[in-house]
Amino acid sequence: MTEVILRLPTGPAPARGLGAVATDVRGDLYGPLEEAFQTWRAAEIAGLDGVLAPDDPDGEEPWTVAAGALRAGRHLRAVAEFPPSFATPVYAAKLSATLQRAAHGRLGWKVAVGGDPAVRAAQGDPVTGEDALRRAHEFLTVAKGVWHESPYTFEGDFYRVLGGGFGHPLAGRPFPTVYLSGTTPGELDLSAAHADVHLLRLGDDVGAVRAELDRRAPGRAVRLGVELSVSVRHVGQDDGPPEDVAGRWDGFASLGHTVPEGLVGTPAELAAELDALRRRGVTTFVVEARPALAEAYRLGEHLLPALAGLAEGAVAGAR
Numbered sequence: 031m032t033e034v035i036l037r038l039p040t041g042p043a044p045a046r047g048l049g050a051v052a053t054d055v056r057g058d059l060y061g062p063l064e065e066a067f068q069t070w071r072a073a074e075i076a077g078l079d080g081v082l083a084p085d086d087p088d089g090e091e092p093w094t095v096a097a098g099a100l101r102a103g104r105h106l107r108a109v110a111e112f113p114p115s116f117a118t119p120v121y122a123a124k125l126s127a128t129l130q131r132a133a134h135g136r137l138g139w140k141v142a143v144g145g146d147p148a149v150r151a152a153q154g155d156p157v158t159g160e161d162a163l164r165r166a167h168e169f170l171t172v173a174k175g176v177w178h179e180s181p182y183t184f185e186g187d188f189y190r191v192l193g194g195g196f197g198h199p200l201a202g203r204p205f206p207t208v209y210l211s212g213t214t215p216g217e218l219d220l221s222a223a224h225a226d227v228h229l230l231r232l233g234d235d236v237g238a239v240r241a242e243l244d245r246r247a248p249g250r251a252v253r254l255g256v257e258l259s260v261s262v263r264h265v266g267q268d269d270g271p272p273e274d275v276a277g278r279w280d281g282f283a284s285l286g287h288t289v290p291e292g293l294v295g296t297p298a299e300l301a302a303e304l305d306a307l308r309r310r311g312v313t314t315f316v317v318e319a320r321p322a323l324a325e326a327y328r329l330g331e332h333l334l335p336a337l338a339g340l341a342e343g344a345v346a347g348a349r
Contacts, residue, residue: 033079040089076330080107100133109138115155119172127200222246255314259292301336
């Protein structure tokens with residue numbers, strides 16, 4: 031199964047209004063979450079599998095955004111990206127169990143480990159380096175423990191739980207799909223222990239990471255995903271990468287993207303690149319595309335059918 035998840039834009043809402051010639055009586059009614067709401071609905075209508083609410087210190091709070099996306103759609107999955115410093119693992123699990131009840135199991139976790147120490151410090155989180163990885167391991171261990179066992183007891187370096195666990199009505203829901211990333215030995219060990227999906231960047235060695243995960247987690251299936259930016263070339267395009275750019279491009283940061291590496295091309299060209307990754311074992315694509323609202327429809331109308339056509343052709347050719 032291949033899934034395509036749209037990374038939502040972060041930061042301030044786009045400027046709106048009627049300029050100096052008229053008064054916009056809407057005031058602040060059309061704000062950043064209204065833009066997000068329209069994007070959630072577009073992603074669902076276009077047939078995307080889900081949306082990712084990023085952990086952006088200057089952006090909207092990801093749990094609020096993810097909850098809104100789950101409420102706005104019937105089938106859309108929502109992944110909240112957050113650091114373990116967000117809350118205790120017990121509280122994060124309880125919050126998620128409540129959302130899973132409301133959304134019929136459509137919530138995912140992207141646990142952000144490490145990052146810029148200065149940014150983390152500004153958020154009141156002093157844990158860095160190997161300690162951050164050890165804390166993330168304990169966080170996920172405890173969250174899964176109270177989710178699946180009652181009573182549950184754990185004593186570690188970062189968390190201590192005595193006789194915890196959930197009963198009715200929180201018990202019995204599926205634990206959120208866990209997305210992790212990284213290529214260092216410690217990051218791969220963490221994914222081998224806890225990830226459902228391990229996310230790479232476009233230039234990472236898919237085969238090498240697959241082999242390392244299999245070696246570290248024998249008998250446990252960890253799916254592979256890729257985070258990337260995309261720009262679908264279309265008639266009349268007046269923004270995006272320069273016209274002479276095609277294929278892989280590392281300049282998306284200049285357009286305001288969080289993920290600097292990505293692909294530029296027609297739907298058929300992009301589908302061929304994604305299909306090549308799919309044939310190497312990648313099943314999840316977390317894509318960043320701007321403007322997200324318009325691109326959500328474009329991805330659903332043009333890229334997904336092209337990608338599905340390649341998959342159908344491969345199946346027919348194998349018969």
